[in-house]
Amino acid sequence: MFWIDLQTNTCPESVLVRLKIPAPLVENATSTGSTPLIGVDGEFAWCRVAVPHHTGNLKFDGKMLDLFLGPGFIMSRHERPIAFIDALREREYVHSRLGCLDARSFMGSLLDWSLDTYFEAVMQFEGELDRIEADILEDRYDEDSVKLANMRKTAARLRRMINSHRIVFSSLARADFMPEAPESVARQFERLEQQFLNAVSAVEGMRELVVGTLEVLTNRIALRTNKSLRVLSFLAATFGFMSVVVGAMGMNFETSFFGTKDLGFFVTIGAMLAVSALLIVISAHRKWF
Template sequence: MQEPAGTLDIRRFESSGSVHTIELGEASLDDLTEDQLLWIDLEGGSEPTITDVLGRLGIDDEVAAWFLDRSAMPELRVRNGWFFVRVVAVRNDGELAYNGTVLAILAGRNFVITSHKDPVDFLTKLRERESHDSGLGMLGADSFTASLLDWHVNSYFDAVADFESADERLETDILDDRHGECLHSLRGLRKAASRLRRMLSAHRGVFAAIARPDFRPGTDGEVNRHFQTVDMHFQRAMEAVENAREVVIGSFELFSNQTALRTNAIMRVLTILAALMGGLAVIAGVLGMNFEAPFFKTGLTGFVIAVSLMTGLALAGLALAWWRKWL
């Protein structure tokens, strides 16, 4: 089955704040001035479509091959003043089912090309926000790419926020004793935390590389600070993801404690009932002895007295247990 052609969005940002949506035939990487920033975003599309778009922009086959690589492994490449980075943005498909969307970014002199097979939420929001009167034209391609990578890291913070909300709901259900399948939910949280950690930790090499001084030695210090800030943001995201695993452990301990408390309460009730029944059994056993005592010759009156005595003792025992809050 042939893949759809995809959606191509091309915008040229001016330093004056104006934004121009242009066609592919109008886009020229060589004619860009220092006061312009060209952003080309390709969503979906088959390999021939991607190759055609990059070819018409003058991108050689070697760089085009980086885009055509469908690997989900984050990667950073540098060539002739351009750099290519592949990252995986996380999305929550519901019920903490975290999946990733591969985002490929190529940055050169005053242009940035992004390509992704599926929609990326933060790119959609960015296009809507910067549709007019945008200040992106004042940024260079490196700084704009740093912003995209920072938005990418934010997608993991959003995922952690969803995770923590689900965990809080589960803990509330545990404390209210309203959750009948806590172990199933805890297992789902554990899988989600592990999934987030695997997805984000794979980017460690990429973000460490862009934060090094030798990544863009020809640019000014402000650009390097932008990339270093993104790396710091990534480190905080890693800490948040690592903390998610600790949150699951804490929820499991809460579940274990609540289970132990319920078990203790049940055992306390059973102990009280066993003590009462044991006492009544002793009385019934004594009354069942075959001695020639006057009480055993009282007939129905003696039977009523014995039953009343046993009932009274049982009620007294239950009242004592209730008063002492054993029940």
């Protein structure tokens, strides 16, 4: 097998001629687009997939990867660098045995690598959500849900991106796609379809993760509000008691207690403070706030 990797937005005509790529695939080779597609023409096949790329702040865009398959060769084309292709080329830089592979098997391997990028995106997403939940539970996160709303948009974008590949991976697993392929290649394509379904499930679970984090934030806000209300209720009850005492002391009746002058005043104030202190001790012991 001969592997050609091109980092360009088009394909040189000389390469197309040397590889004897059919005219329908030549048109695909020179086209640009962001919709995953797949095609076959005899011994030749072609597919386009989108590889998620993390641009920072949990935002992802898609890098398009075109794969062209023919007798004894496979050509990959991408306009921007793709991490897993660079890693693969670096790994196989010396004493590579990739040439021993069947071109169809290697095409399946590259598509499997592309699916792994979605699992990596999910792991980055989950890691950030875990940090947010830890901040929420430790009261280090404010009540602003804008960041969670943006993460919800990110989950929706990745879900649309992975779901657009259904036609690619379902076509690979069909019996009418390259029926002359060996049984081992057919099984590999079937495993690819299952891996694709696993990736879809993982990406779709991101939305539920955001909803769960939002519920944690909502519950934390509710607990904080309840705590504030308990404090306010305690203060209202304490000052209400003092108001009753002050109101009773202000009644215009001729009783001996009202003739005690300074002594009666300080006794009343001391009694109110003592009762208030007792209420604070009891409430703290019973963890009312």
